[in-house]
Amino acid sequence: MHVPDGFIDAPVSAAAGVVAVAAVAVSLRGARRELDERAAPLAGLVAAFIFAVQMLNFPVAAGTSGHLLGGALAAILVGPYTGVLCVSVVLLMQGVLFADGGLTALGVNVVNMAVVTVVVAYALFRGLLKLxxxxxxxxxxxxxVAALLSVPAAAASFTLFYAVGGTTDVPLTKVFGAMAGVHVLIxxxxxxxxxxxxxxxxxxxPDLVHGARGLAAPLKLRVGGALVDVPAAAPVPAAAAGARSTRGMWATGLATALLLAGVASFYASSSPDGLEKVAADQGIDRNVSEHAAADSPLADYGxxxxxDARLSGGLAGVIGVGATVVAGTGIFWTVRRRRAQDASTGSPAATASSAA
Known part of the structure; x- marks a missing residue:
């Protein structure tokens, strides 16, 4: 659902950029509470994994494919604020290095694919867990369920942007109907x-899943034919819990992302994704403009x-995973260090974070 340049006019694209910058700024601040000893090492990996899986377009209908958006996955694994940052890093890498998603439309894409998906998915996720x-x-x-509904929500968000700033004259009912239909399947x-x-x-x-913290069911033993709860172990200090090694998980996740992007991506569907198909069928793409990074050595994921197409795509995928994990890890460790500095100075933000 990467919106290219030319679908949305300049004023609305600029306004979306302002909203996206504000959302990222709020997320940078909120991520200080989420990026503890467990989440910080893995947030960059989550971004790289989303980048890799987004290369795996899967068929959803005749001549149409879809791919992961990733907002729900990131929010549940590392928290909603960090989730917005993860998807935003992916979109930035894709737009700058691979000419995927317009640069003038970067704000639109961040709002649709990072902010809307995370907010909708995480709100639904927390609400369902209460029930x-x-x-x-x-x-x-x-x-x-949260991931399923986050995708049509992003499609509805694009339709809203098109209603306000679309550059072509296509009836809104056609745009919404086509976008909603295909993105429910995606x-x-x-x-x-x-x-x-x-x-x-x-x-x-399970301790690394942000959305599952505090939900661990007690162990049970069968005694005399009946199940009884195992006595709870003494609480482990947060610092000690965070010290549990994540190297194995990190290495496994990175290897998986590299394999998906470097090998499995060659077998992904070559059909246009949902937005591309709707745009072509409905005429939304009549005013599309060439990407500013069209001459990038990695444009179009090659x-x-x-x-050699297989080698070219595989190398591009590996480079993309590497660039994303480096950029994401750098950002998240910087935020983590800022949290540590706040804690050392006893700032109100650090006090509130510790209390949480």
Whole structure:
């Protein structure tokens, strides 16, 4: 759902840019509370994983494909504020390095794919957890529903932008109907990927899933034919809990992202994604303009002057994962250090964070 340059006019694109900058600023501040010893090392990896999975377009209808947006996944794994930052880093890397998503439309894309998906998904996720039993299975089920509905919400957000600043004269009812229909189907794929990933992390390191903290079910033993709760262990200090090694999870996640982007992406669907298909069918793309980074050596997810398509796409994917994990990790560790500095000076923000 990467909006290219020319779909939305300049004034609305500029206004979206202002909203996106404000959302990122708020998220940078909010992420200080989320990026603790457990989340900070993994946030950059989450961004890289989303980048990799977004290269895996899956077919959803005749001549149409979809890909992960990632807002729900990021929010549930590392928190909503950090989730906005994760998806924003991905969009920035894609726009600057790979000419995917217009640069003038970057604000629109951040609002649609980072802010709207995270806000809608996380609100639904927390609401569902209040209704469901406090178990890992409930976390996975809530993640599925939240991710599913976040995609048509992003499609509706694009339709709103088009209603205000669309550069072509296409009836709004046609745009909304086409966008909603195809993105409900894409949402099913988004939900499956999100639930599978959250479930996999829950199975090995539930303490690393932000949305599952405090929901661990007590262990039970069968005594005399009846199930009884195992006595709770003594609480572990937060610092000691955070010190648990994440190297294994980090290495496994990075290897998976590299494999997906470097190898599996070659087998992804080549059909246009939902927005591209709707734009072509409805005439929204009549005023599309060439991307400012169209001459980038990595444009269109290929390496310039590498003739072998498999090798070119694989190298581009590996470079993208590497660039995203480096940029994301740098940003998140900077935010983490700022939290530590606040704590050392006893700032109100640090006090509130510690209390939380």
């Amino acid at each position: 469901l039993p406090g178990s890992r299975r409930s976390v996975t089920a809530a993640a599925f 949402g099913i794929g988004e939900a499956a990927i999100t639930a599978a990933t959250v479930g996999a992390v829950l199975a090995v390191r 390496v310039k002057d590498v003739d």
